[in-house]
Amino acid sequence: MGGYFKKAKFSIMRLPISTCVICTLGMCQLASLPIQAKSVGDRYFPNYHPTPHTAKLPDWELIENLKQKTGGWWPTKSVEKWRGNQLVSITRGDPALMEIALSFDDGPHPPFTQKLLALLKRMKVPATFFLVGWKVDEAPYIPRLMLKDGDVVANHTYHHFDLKLVPPELAYNEISLGNDAIRRACGITPRFFRPSGGQFDPAVINDAAEQHLTTVLWTTDPADYVSPGKGVIMHRILSTVRPGSIILLHDGMQQTYDILPTLVKILRSEGYRFVTIAQMADHLIAQREANEEQMDGNRSGSTLSLDHQDKIQHRY
Numbered sequence: 001m002g003g004y005f006k007k008a009k010f011s012i013m014r015l016p017i018s019t020c021v022i023c024t025l026g027m028c029q030l031a032s033l034p035i036q037a038k039s040v041g042d043r044y045f046p047n048y049h050p051t052p053h054t055a056k057l058p059d060w061e062l063i064e065n066l067k068q069k070t071g072g073w074w075p076t077k078s079v080e081k082w083r084g085n086q087l088v089s090i091t092r093g094d095p096a097l098m099e100i101a102l103s104f105d106d107g108p109h110p111p112f113t114q115k116l117l118a119l120l121k122r123m124k125v126p127a128t129f130f131l132v133g134w135k136v137d138e139a140p141y142i143p144r145l146m147l148k149d150g151d152v153v154a155n156h157t158y159h160h161f162d163l164k165l166v167p168p169e170l171a172y173n174e175i176s177l178g179n180d181a182i183r184r185a186c187g188i189t190p191r192f193f194r195p196s197g198g199q200f201d202p203a204v205i206n207d208a209a210e211q212h213l214t215t216v217l218w219t220t221d222p223a224d225y226v227s228p229g230k231g232v233i234m235h236r237i238l239s240t241v242r243p244g245s246i247i248l249l250h251d252g253m254q255q256t257y258d259i260l261p262t263l264v265k266i267l268r269s270e271g272y273r274f275v276t277i278a279q280m281a282d283h284l285i286a287q288r289e290a291n292e293e294q295m296d297g298n299r300s301g302s303t304l305s306l307d308h309q310d311k312i313q314h315r316y
């Protein structure tokens with residue numbers, strides 16, 4: 001417990017003063033928390049502003065410079081983590097496959113979400129939705145529509161708290177409450193989790209893994225949540241996309257909605273296929289199994305050859 005309070009205290013020190021005070025939420029279950037202030041999520045949260053996202057806007061100029069120097073950023077390390085055969089976290093899919101996954105965070109956001117779902121359906125693009133639990137409870141019919149369309153419904157916590165800033169017990173519960181909300185709405189248990197606000201540490205990933213969830217990060221974040229302009233979003237995506245990209249988008253953003261038909265058309269013309277995170281993860285799992293079989297084959301092959309040598313040696 002000592003470590004727990006130490007962690008909480010350290011987290012408070014890192015908090016910007018502008019972050020929301022918990023009492024503005026009026027949520028009784030949070031009143032007893034030892035931390036007085038915390039980051040509480042995104043723009044849709046009642047009485048909440050400004051967004052923590054805005055404060056963490058990437059330095060695009062710096063990124064552009066780096067890209068020119070390095071030929072483009074692409075995760076080469078720590079892209080996937082395994083615990084035995086359990087896929088604990090992914091940053092991208094198999095780079096050998098021309099696959100792209102569109103992911104939409106922070107929904108459901110009716111009636112916008114239905115409009116987005118209809119567009120994706122028309123384009124035959126499956127997507128993955130990381131849903132906020134309390135919004136699912138308010139619109140449980142939306143995850144059902146998503147499943148009907150072949151989209152993947154995934155967990156984005158219950159309250160959209162920054163899980164690095166809350167006590168460990170609450171972080172774990174935020175994830176399980178998110179699962180519960182989705183289960184109540186559509187009867188499925190999610191396979192995937194994305195930390196709210198993109199804030200995570202090894203403990204958060206571990207909390208999710210213990211609940212049999214794969215944490216999903218991303219390769220491409222055009223920061224569409226601040227509505228930077230359609231051209232900017234398009235440029236940021238097209239200039240960073242690679243085989244296996246996971247594109248981080250947000251439900252409820254008109255500019256994102258507007259560029260989708262053109263974006264899909266361009267990426268398809270370049271040979272990309274759109275897949276869900278589930279399909280992407282399945283391909284990674286299949287690839288790993290194939291590699292293991294090959295390694296086993298090599299091992300048994302070398303055993304055979306040793307046996308063979310043994311026989312040869314005995315013969316003489």
Ligand SMILES: [Zn+2]
Nearest residue numbers: 105106196197
């Ligand atoms: Zn979010």
